[in-house]
Structures are given as structure tokens and as C-alpha cells.
Amino acid sequence: MTNLYISGYRTYELGVFTGKDPKINVIKKTLKNEISQFIESGVDWILTSGQLGVEQWAVEVVDELKKDYPEVKQAIVFPFLEFGSNWKEESKTKLMELQQMADYTESTSHQPYKDPSQLKNHQQFMLDHTDAALLVYDPEHEGKTSFVYQAIQKKQEKTPYECRLIDFDQLQNTIEFGME
Structure with a gap:
């Protein structure tokens, strides 16, 4: 295994509206x-799409882990050109900071957003170019990550592809047993 795709809930799906929310640390x-x-x-290599929430927090975590694992690289592969351009200024600034942490940035579509096919093509690209996925996702609490999860399940019917889920029980265990 060489490439890992990380995705998960968006900030609003988790009720996170500030960068100081304790849920982020968990x-x-x-x-x-x-x-x-x-x-x-x-x-x-660790790949994300740069979405608000889990994907952006993962970029920060990988950047931190590079101190112990300098050989690991990370890529942010956006679904389309000008990704995040309609976000609030604070979120745009954060995205630019995260791009500085990445070893590679690119977009699967070299056009600004025009239709949902770009998102579907991006999802397929990410699955085709990774060997496993780590999702902060609980199937009992659907969100946008359900699309990725369903695509992974479909892929697993045809080819070996590891998918590890971090569900709400695991996050609760981190709170109860693993917080420093």
C-alpha cells in the first residue's frame, strides 16, 4: 500500500462553527x-480534496506527523479549478495555508465548477489513485461522505481496497480513554 485517501464529515455536519471547537482536537x-x-x-502519500472539516484537519495532522515521518508526502487534489473561491475570506485564507503544507496540489478538472459530473469524476480519480481510504464517517449518521463510502463499497466488490472508518463510537473512546 502506498497511497491513502482521507475524507469525512464537513464542519457544518459536525456542528463545528469555530476553529476552537473541542471536537476538532478529538x-x-x-x-x-x-x-x-x-x-x-x-x-x-496521503491525499485529500481540501474540503472544510475532516479533510483540512487531516492536512494539519499529516503536517505535524512529518516531524516523525519525514518521508511521507501529502497531496491536495481539488475537484475543480478555483475550488473554495466562493468561501468566506477566513476559509479561503485557511485553504491557502493548507496548500503551503502540501507537497503537491492539483485539481482533477481544470475548469471552474460547472456541474456534478466534476465531483463524480474527482471521486473516481481519488479512488483510482489510492490503495485505501480512511473516513471519519458513521454509516448511521449520513452526510456528504456517504457518496464516497458508497463508491468505495462498489469498488470493493471488484478489487481489494481497504476502507477504515472512524465512527462516533471511536471518537467517544478517544474522549474517554485517549485524551492527553
């Missing part, structure tokens, strides 16, 4: 533990 700690295991199992 998610980041859990991500750090899981990502470390993947790196120790041979992951070289």
Missing part, C-alpha cells in the same frame, strides 16, 4: 493515531 487525535498506523504500514 478528531485530530484520532486521525493522528490512524494515520500513523497507515504510515507505519507503508503509506507514502
